[in-house]
Amino acid sequence: MQDVLATTGGQLRMGPGTLYGAIKRMLAASLIEESEERPDPDLDDARRRYYRLTGLGQAAVNAEAQRLEGLVQVARKRGLLRPIASQAL
Amino acid sequence: MRTPPKRKPRPEPRRSVRFYRTLLKVYPRKFLEGYEEMFVQHFLDQYREFGVRASVWSAARFWVHILADTGLSAVREHIHELERKLAMNNPLSRILLLFPTFRRAFAAVFIIGILLTAGVLWVLPNSYAGTALLAVSSHPQTTFDSDFFPKELNRIDSQSILATVVRTLDLTNRWKDRLGPNGSLRPDQAAESLRRRVNTRVNPGTSLVEIRVFDEEPKEAAEIANEIALAYTEELNAAAPTRVADIIDPAAPAVRPMRPNRYLGMALGLLISALAGLGFAILLKAISPSSSGTV
Numbered sequence: 199m200q201d202v203l204a205t206t207g208g209q210l211r212m213g214p215g216t217l218y219g220a221i222k223r224m225l226a227a228s229l230i231e232e233s234e235e236r237p238d239p240d241l242d243d244a245r246r247r248y249y250r251l252t253g254l255g256q257a258a259v260n261a262e263a264q265r266l267e268g269l270v271q272v273a274r275k276r277g278l279l280r281p282i283a284s285q286a287l
Numbered sequence: 288m289r290t291p292p293k294r295k296p297r298p299e300p301r302r303s304v305r306f307y308r309t310l311l312k313v314y315p316r317k318f319l320e321g322y323e324e325m326f327v328q329h330f331l332d333q334y335r336e337f338g339v340r341a342s343v344w345s346a347a348r349f350w351v352h353i354l355a356d357t358g359l360s361a362v363r364e365h366i367h368e369l370e371r372k373l374a375m376n377n378p379l380s381r382i383l384l385l386f387p388t389f390r391r392a393f394a395a396v397f398i399i400g401i402l403l404t405a406g407v408l409w410v411l412p413n414s415y416a417g418t419a420l421l422a423v424s425s426h427p428q429t430t431f432d433s434d435f436f437p438k439e440l441n442r443i444d445s446q447s448i449l450a451t452v453v454r455t456l457d458l459t460n461r462w463k464d465r466l467g468p469n470g471s472l473r474p475d476q477a478a479e480s481l482r483r484r485v486n487t488r489v490n491p492g493t494s495l496v497e498i499r500v501f502d503e504e505p506k507e508a509a510e511i512a513n514e515i516a517l518a519y520t521e522e523l524n525a526a527a528p529t530r531v532a533d534i535i536d537p538a539a540p541a542v543r544p545m546r547p548n549r550y551l552g553m554a555l556g557l558l559i560s561a562l563a564g565l566g567f568a569i570l571l572k573a574i575s576p577s578s579s580g581t582v
Contacts, residue, residue: 199332213356214329215314218322219364245324 221249229255300334307353313361315368392568400560408552413544414501417508419516420536421496423523436496440487443498443519449478449485451518452511465503484508485515495535505540512538 203211212220224230233250251259273279307330311319319326330353337349370391425435442448453459453474458481463472466480486499498516502508513534520532 199329200336203336211333211352213333213352213360214326215356215360215364217329218326219318219360222318222322223367243328245328247325 310357315364318364389568392571393564396564396567397560404556408549411547412503414546415505415508415541416499416545417512417538418499419512419538422535423496423532424494436489443487444482444485448518449481452514453477509538509540
């Protein structure tokens, strides 16, 4: 969750209800599965559950990323997307 | 050199956790199954991230975040749970489950349509028909007149006949509470109201004239139809040298209402709601860019 917060620049903070609702739906859609691999016991918490992407999940992520990339390319081609450096100025 | 005192780990905020565990009861039981401890753990992580103990402002932000998240996600999960239960019991829903946007749009319009139809049919008052049958013929010595029956049908619901019926049956007094704008009704208003309730026709290929009157009371509908038939035959026979009109089948109180036809109305409502739902769902699916990837 801290990763999501950091990646989105603090804009997206998922509460427990939103997070576990999304996890349950992704599990139901076989996009993720529970993983038995656990980190070092010193860093672990017995109550935690770990999930990993399934092949289908990977394909879905890939397709979505490509779709978004396509949209960005269209925006860039039409001059709708300014470079980050110029935005900062 | 003094070593800094070792910082004790802060105890768990028991009251907050207890309150959060109570709050979790708003979720469907099945949704929470096996996940409650993870919810609490996540709650505690965010409790620390927000720095709840640092200031009142942080505490307020944290609780607004938790309450909003719990409220919104609980509503969403209850809807999912309801949809799941409906889908389990409904073969059509199982097929539509393949298309979440499609299914939701269809179900929403379909249900609204059915409720609307049922509501309208429920609210509409029952209307009973009283039908009197007359045998009417033109004067035997006159030549055939193709306008004879249209003229006679106009005569049946003419002002003079209806005024006679209003007077004979005292309809101004009987209808004043039901139809009078201020609890009173003038004879011309009663006659106008009566005109709207009368339907006349000639049975095709015969000289039989049907006088049908609609009313909320079956007995009153029959009584009015018979009175119109009587007033008309008397007027017609008085003007002719021989008897030219007879009541051959007086109206009797109807057992079932004529309008609304609730079975037909509900069947039509079902059909129209299904078609409207289908159309709306197809339209929504066509214009929605994210309709294919919903989970």
